[in-house]
Amino acid sequence: MTNDEECTAGPVQIEVPVDSGQTKEQNQLLLLALKFKQSLTNDCLEDIMKILNVVGGSDSACRTKYSVYKAFDDTKDIMKICYVCEQCCNIMSAELDQVHCVQCNITYDKASRFTNNFFIYLSLEDQIKNLLRMPGITDELIGRQTETSTSLSDICDGFLYQKALSGSETALQTLSLTFSCDGVPVFKKSPCSIWPLFCTINELPLKTRQDNVLLCGLWFRDEKPHMRSFLKPFIDECVDLQDSGFTWENDKGVSVNTKAIPLILMSDSVARPLIQNFKQFNGEYGCSYCLHEGKVVEKGRGFTRVPRVPRSVTLRKFWKAHEWYMWLFYYSLPVLKGVLPEPLLNHWSKIVKGVSLLLGENITREQITESEALLTDFVKDMEVFYGEANLSYNVHLCLHLPRSVVNWGPLWTHSAFVFESYNAKLLDMNKNTQGVALQIVKMFWLQKALPFYG
Template sequence: MFNEHFPGLVPATSYLFYKAYGQFGQYVPHFYCINCESYMGPRETAPKKCSSCNAEFDFERNLRVGSYFLVHSLSTQIVDIVEKSGIHLNERESIPGIVSDIQCGAEYEKLKQSGQIGADDISVLWNCDGIPVFNSNNFQIWPIQFQVIELSPKDRQANICIPCLWFGKSKPNMITFLTAFVAKLKELEQTGVKWIDSEKVEHTSKINLLLCSSDSVARPLLRNTKQFNGKYGCDFCLHTGGGPYVWETPEPPLRTEMDHFRHAMLATPANPVMGVKGPFPLMELESFKMITGFIPEYQQSVCLGVTKQIASLWLDSKHHNEDWYLGGKVSDIDQELLAINPPVEVTRAPRSVKERKFWKHLSGGHFCCFMHCLF
């Protein structure tokens, strides 16, 4: 399952795996009700009956049908990272006026200056998304992944943790899936984790969940809101939506944390309020914000949204009478486009605009190269 995320990362034998990862193999199954998918907890603390539907908890049956997900200690993973040899927190070089990383951002600086993030505290960037596992069926993995923001970008990407892992035939019930994750974070927000640095100095670091980067399909699940094509489906403003997001006058107001809380308290899944379907576990965290905590997702919003739309306007022959039509410049565009050698992070090499209907949407790389060529 790890190799689905990082091909070739996991050693070939179980001996080498446990030698390399040690306690990272110690995932604990947390069970949920077979009938209504309500969270029940690990076997040791699971109730005899579901509190929502009164169904009896049968450990063997739940295990047999896969009515559980895997959880590994957040604090254990964080301590393991920060105590590694060569790992240092808060050692970025900040140049005034230059934003080179999350820690250079104005909002992060405000949190540091206000004292919400202390000198030893740790903040987390996280995400959750589904990954199809097999071509022959609908089984998919939904991991929660996180990175420590106070590490350098190189160390951050080399130390991605997976505290929760869902495997099943359908998307997870996010209220159930996030319950254990949020419960542990609430504890770590208050008490923190203790760890010892390379100079044998003990630190206590409180954990702050700051940002979630998920695509426009997973994000509504993580916010308990309507999807982007539903009424009031925008995660950031109160546009009516329900289809294409046409220009509205006056401009729709931006969503606020206070409004979101009020809408959630009034809503139910059957009767959403302004696109919100009800309360959600993430709302219990002090450090995480339900509006600004989620960020617009570049690949689908820009590469597969705005850029694709612009490419169609410029190049589709039905617009040949418009001033903006560029269909007569295809050869010139292709000459520039095919000369681009993108970095390894862009997994799709440039292709002719004549083949744009075959451009691979999953990478967004083709649209990115196209815009780079034109501007």
């Protein structure tokens, strides 16, 4: 056949035998992936399914969104709804259609308004098992150093990490966890917020652990969670995982017993005292890292905490974390030169260099010592240049950054950014005002069912 004949020839018909059952399942997976990637509404999803059934035959896809979700939704196997007593804040026992508080000796129907105070807990063990079964994950688990390294490049190089897992020979024998909990407003004109409880596995490479965040709990209410109750299922399970571990089968069919230990809490200064059952950060002896008493001084209205290319400095109160990052490490020194007096510019340069040293990919002990000296001088001179009223808790925390790197590796290895980005993802999973917590949990777990999406 000549080139001209090829161009004028009609469409080539290729018949490929297809297993209809398998094709339908594949279609449903693709539909879910499309929904999550493009944030499609349920109505849009059902319209696409109707088109598929018209074009490809009546059995090309499910007919309703509920059928699609049901095909991949196995949250009932790992999810537990925990009802909290509004009087004593203890978790109530649930049986059939009723819940009972042993402490108060009160029984409610699950349909009662008194049972609206609940949170959702997802099994940590089952989620870790699912993650370990994913192709390539066990190969990515990094080996631990048994001797003191000359530099720090990840969490596993930290002093406290090595101390806690010194008896573990391989990453598959004992895993360690970083967990985080913080509140996120759901609606603009409502006090309701979600408090997700996240976990990551420290032994995975940074990119892999960022892409595989585990959701262990979700609180949704117009008030902050009762941490004693909200964290109880997580604490109980972590005790079991640390003492007994869990057994799973690797890709070679070999049974492996693995233990898991929660090591690091990542939280901001507002949520951390709630989780630790500790005094608020601005109270007397409010620092959870040291025994500094603190001091109350008068101050005006003040401003809140002080990194995309940053917008105008006149809009700095609207800057996001990345804009502040870019300002601190790239723009502030050249921009402020000639604006700030030389002593103040030199003072500011100490925190720029002091923090940048702690963000390196391979941090030496000498760099930590240098950073510690710079940050100590910065905090000392803060009162001299700006007055005692500006010697805030955030400034004080600079003194603890070098020790944090010694214990847990570079600052970026235990940053809250990954958890904050997942907060935004959870909010995108909420499409209406009813059943917010259950809706988010189901959408989160459906995404985990898509290996090419997660």
